[in-house]
Amino acid sequence: MRIRSLTVGLAAAFAVSCPVLTAPSAAVPSAVTAQPLVVDRVLTYDARAAAEFRAAVDRGAAIWNASVDGVELRPAGAGQRADIRVVADDGWPRSLPDSLGRGTVYIGRQAIDQGHSAVRVAAHELGHMLGLPDRKPGPCSRLMSGASAGTSCTNPYPNAAERAQVEENFEGAAAGASM
Ligand SMILES: [Zn+2]
Secondary structure (H helix, E strand, O other): OHHHHHHHHHHHHHHHHOOOOOOHHHHHHHHHHOOOOOOOEEEEEEEEEOHHHHHHHHHHHHHHHHHOOOEEEEEOOOOOOOOEEEEEEOOOOEEEEEEOOEEEEEEEHHHHHHOOOHHHHHHHHHHHHOOOOOOOOOOOOOHHHHHHHOOOOOOOOOOHHHHHHHHHHHHHHHHHHHO
């Protein structure tokens, strides 16, 4: 959290010193590249097509934001192309990543209708977008055990190993991007 608030502070300072800039998001990288700081990875998501699961998707994103420091999921602004598109459909929940942090998540009603927790499903699918594979079968304490933990499992929180893996995925991504 220290790095995040420092980055935000820098961005705010930069925005104040350049009031004519209308795109503060474009100003953030240039302000930060001059500093020897690890840049936070901000991924935007669009849950407008997630229909009745929209709140569950927001909750899943908030859980990830509270669980890891290396990446942040933020709702896309109006007219902004999101990194992650979240869609409700009648199939089984699934994720189609294009690359780390980008792609389409389907919150499939089939699993919800069977009694699986929508928030756990949303957090699980977002976990795929953050680079985590399925690890099934597995206990309820493991988010990526997915449906294998049964419908009585409503845990939407990644365990310590899953959190560490996501931190590592985005640390690697940030290092790779700067080379
Ligand atoms: Zn899965």
